[in-house]
C-alpha cells in the first residue's frame with residue numbers, strides 16, 4: 001500500500017493506493033460508526049450492480065444515482081440531499097463517494113452543502129477518478145450553460161484508491177482515464193509520456209499502480225500550491241490542459257455523448273495543434289500527441305460534425321475565463337505547459353475546424 005499526502009494545512013489528507021485500499025475504507029466507516037457518526041454511501045447503478053456486497057458492507061444508507069454524466073444536475077443533487085436527511089445525516093456524519101468522476105463530483109458537492117458541509121471520502125472506481133477527480137476537492141454539477149459551472153471546493157478527508165477496481169473497468173472507461181494520464185505526462189513528465197507511448201498499457205499492466213501514483217503525486221503537488229486555482233499564471237489551471245476544448249465538445253455534443261476523458265483526449269490534440277500554430281512546439285510534438293491519443297483508443301476528431309462557431313461560443317463559457325478572456329493551456333514541449341489568456345477567437349475557431357472529420 002502506498003500513501004501520498006495532499007498538504008493543505010488543516011485540510012491535509014492521505015491518498016491510499018493499492019489493491020487493499022477498499023478494506024481501509026471499510027475500516028474508516030467502522031471507526032465513524034463507533035463514534036456514533038452517521039455514514040452514507042453515494043454510488044451509481046452500475047457500481048451497485050457490480051459491487052452490491054461491497055456497498056452493503058459499508059453501510060445500509062445507500063444512495064444509487066443513475067449512471068452517467070446526466071446525474072450531475074440539480075435534480076439529482078436535490079434527491080441526494082433529501083435522502084441524506086432521511087438517513088439522519090447530521091453535521092458529525094460523513095458521505096462516501098463510491099464510483100467514478102460523476103459520483104465523486106455529485107457526492108462531494110452534496111457533502112459540501114448538506115447542513116453547510118459534512119465530511120466526505122472518495123473511493124474511486126474508474127481510472128479517471130483515481131488519477132484526477134477524486135483528488136483536489138473540486139465538486140460540482142453541470143448546467144445548460146456549461147460543465148461544472150455550479151460547485152464548491154470541498155476537500156475529501158481521505159481517498160482510497162483500490163487498484164483492483166481496474167480489473168472490472170470497461171475498456172471504454174479505461175481509455176477515458178488514460179486521457180487524464182496522458183495529460184499529466186504532457187504537462188510535466190516526459191519520462192511518463194515515453195513509458196505510455198512505448199507500449200499501450202492495459203487494465204492489467206503491472207505498471208498501472210506506479211502510473212496512478214505518479215499522476216496523484218503531480219496532482220497533489222499542484223493542488224497544495226494553488227488549491228483554489230487563484231494563481232494568475234500557471235498553477236492549478238494547468239491541470240485543465242485539453243479541457244477548454246474538451247468541455248466545449250461535451251456540451252455541444254450533449255452531455256453523455258462523449259465520456260469526459262474522450263473529450264479531453266481530443267482536447268489534448270487540439271491544445272497541441274494550437275501550440276504549434278503559435279510556434280511554441282514543432283509538428284513532431286503534435287504528431288506524438290495525436291499518436292498517443294489514438295493509441296489509447298481516444299478520438300482525434302469529432303465523431304459527428306459540430307459547427308465551429310458553436311464550439312467557440314461554448315468554450316467562452318469555460319470557468320477558467322476571467323474578465324472576458326479565455327484561458328488556454330498550451331504546450332512548449334512534451335512535458336512542459338503554461339497558461340495564456342491572449343488567444344484570438346479566430347485562432348480558437350481555426351483549431352476547432354481541424355477537429356471536424
Ligand code: GLY
Nearest residue numbers: 136138236239240
Ligand atoms: N481536474 C482539474 C482539477 O482538479 O483542477
